Amino acid sequence: MSTELAPEHMIDVQFGRAEQHMDRIAPGLLELLLAPRRTITVNLPVELDDGTIETFAGYRVLHNQLLGPGKGGIRFHPEVSLPEVSALAALMTWKCALLRIPFGGAKGGIACNPKQLSERERRRLTRRFVAELGDNIGPYTDIPAPDLYTDSQTMAWVYDTYQALHPGENNLPVVTGKPLAIGGSEGRSEATGRGCVYAAERLLNLGVIPQLPSLQGARVAIQGYGEVGRVAGRLLHEHGAKVVAVSDSRGGVLAINGDRLDLDALNHHKADNGTVVGLAETRTITNADLLALDCDLLIPAALGGQVHAGNAEAVKAKVLVEGANRPVTPEADDILSARGILVLPDILANAGGVTVSYYEWVQNIEHHSWPLDEINGRLRSRINNATDRVVARWRAFTSSEKRNGACTDLRTAALVEALERLAAVLEQRGVWP
Ligand SMILES: NC(=O)C1=CN([C@@H]2O[C@H](COP(=O)(O)OP(=O)(O)OC[C@H]3O[C@@H](n4cnc5c(N)ncnc54)[C@H](OP(=O)(O)O)[C@@H]3O)[C@@H](O)[C@H]2O)C=CC1
Numbered sequence: 143m144s145t146e147l148a149p150e151h152m153i154d155v156q157f158g159r160a161e162q163h164m165d166r167i168a169p170g171l172l173e174l175l176l177a178p179r180r181t182i183t184v185n186l187p188v189e190l191d192d193g194t195i196e197t198f199a200g201y202r203v204l205h206n207q208l209l210g211p212g213k214g215g216i217r218f219h220p221e222v223s224l225p226e227v228s229a230l231a232a233l234m235t236w237k238c239a240l241l242r243i244p245f246g247g248a249k250g251g252i253a254c255n256p257k258q259l260s261e262r263e264r265r266r267l268t269r270r271f272v273a274e275l276g277d278n279i280g281p282y283t284d285i286p287a288p289d290l291y292t293d294s295q296t297m298a299w300v301y302d303t304y305q306a307l308h309p310g311e312n313n314l315p316v317v318t319g320k321p322l323a324i325g326g327s328e329g330r331s332e333a334t335g336r337g338c339v340y341a342a343e344r345l346l347n348l349g350v351i352p353q354l355p356s357l358q359g360a361r362v363a364i365q366g367y368g369e370v371g372r373v374a375g376r377l378l379h380e381h382g383a384k385v386v387a388v389s390d391s392r393g394g395v396l397a398i399n400g401d402r403l404d405l406d407a408l409n410h411h412k413a414d415n416g417t418v419v420g421l422a423e424t425r426t427i428t429n430a431d432l433l434a435l436d437c438d439l440l441i442p443a444a445l446g447g448q449v450h451a452g453n454a455e456a457v458k459a460k461v462l463v464e465g466a467n468r469p470v471t472p473e474a475d476d477i478l479s480a481r482g483i484l485v486l487p488d489i490l491a492n493a494g495g496v497t498v499s500y501y502e503w504v505q506n507i508e509h510h511s512w513p514l515d516e517i518n519g520r521l522r523s524r525i526n527n528a529t530d531r532v533v534a535r536w537r538a539f540t541s542s543e544k545r546n547g548a549c550t551d552l553r554t555a556a557l558v559e560a561l562e563r564l565a566a567v568l569e570q571r572g573v574w575p
């Protein structure tokens with residue numbers, strides 16, 4: 143892997159860029175906001191359906207608990223590694239601080255190919271992972287949730303395994319993103335895609351791109367057609383935008399004549415064929431083509447490191463909305479910024495998921511459930527508030543900071559906003575003893 147794509151490089155550079163704007167906190171304490179508090183590696187022997195045993199590596203990183211229990215998803219993917227999970231855990235700390243959610247950051251993952259495992263194998267793998275983690279997760283210490291290639295069913299297995307090991311307690315808040323019947327929240331499965339749309343809408347409404355004042359008529363391309371990309375596409379369509387192209391791991395489709403895709407037909411096609419490729423009235427394109435399409439909004443909603451120094455010059459969108467975690471490298475950030483292309487950063491754009499996870503956690507503790515309208519209303523006001531603060535800080539970056547070469551993009555503004563909150567809490571709490 144090139145240095146540019148290394149997860150620790152991305153996080154270090156992003157953090158360093160924010161640090162240049164912060165003078166209130168001692169350097170030693172600032173480092174505490176970068177380094178993970180605890181990393182766990184477990185080896186998970188699992189019996190496959192054919193009776194053979196395979197051992198999988200699993201990771202859980204607790205990055206920081208300054209604001210509350212660690213919080214973050216569990217992903218299943220062949221490229222899961224400890225550096226990647228650590229970087230994603232740091233993003234969770236910064237995301238929760240930015241959204242003013244009383245959680246710290248954490249992340250987990252298992253290096254596996256979920257598409258080659260049966261449902262029973264994935265269930266055994268999940269149960270073994272939770273059993274190995276033991277008391278290193280808990281309702282008030284470290285709370286998992288869904289991420290790439292995990293879903294509400296996976297979270298039901300997490301809950302059930304933890305509950306079996308800790309009988310007699312209210313363990314519902316140990317994991318979020320559960321099915322509704324097992325203490326899940328209304329709106330959680332849609333929340334990340336919905337949050338992307340709310341953040342993008344607010345950004346445009348704040349007038350940051352005069353020639354694109356709203357989502358109405360905006361041409362959108364989406365990389366990744368899973369939980370995040372699919373929901374973002376549908377809601378953008380409902381807001382009057384035109385989804386012209388989407389992709390998944392097998393390739394992409396572009397509406398013929400640049401017209402909008404028929405999303406109902408697309409969903410049926412994906413359900414029947416396992417891919418978006420081959421939808422009627424479309425032209426097949428590659429993922430590389432999709433990232434370079436002439437459109438207003440580009441939403442990377444799949445893997446990290448997709449927009450990099452090698453392809454950032456080809457991007458033609460006016461705004462990138464980071465549905466995925468860390469899809470744009472720092473080197474690409476520089477290129478996009480120099481070309482006047484805005485990047486709505488992951489810690490804001492995809493924060494809808496953890497926001498509604500927080501609501502699920504509160505509902506579980508209160509033994510209560512809130513209606514969907516209330517959840518979506520709370521989500522919208524929290525995303526709007528965070529977007530307003532990020533844009534205000536971005537606008538306040540002075541010309542002297544720009545002259546001195548400090549990074550003054552939306553990502554840096556969001557990170558400074560998050561780190562200043564963490565730094566203030568760190569100072570108030572004091573360093574033990
Ligand atoms: N779920 C959540 O609540 C949150 C998710 N995120 C981030 O959003 C991103 C997507 O997550 P989510 O939607 O939940 O995941 P899903 O597993 O539901 O969907 C992932 C999608 O990405 C596609 N994909 C995988 N590999 C590639 C590739 N190489 N090129 C193009 N597309 C690819 C998949 O294709 P295929 O369908 O062919 O497998 C699938 O359509 C991740 O980065 C995740 O960390 C961030 C915050 C919260």
Ligand SMILES: O=C(O)CCC(=O)C(=O)O
Pocket residue numbers: 213214215216237285286287288289318319467492493495496497499
């Ligand atoms: O919902 C959550 O708690 C975390 C979601 C997540 O992993 C993320 O925002 O990247």
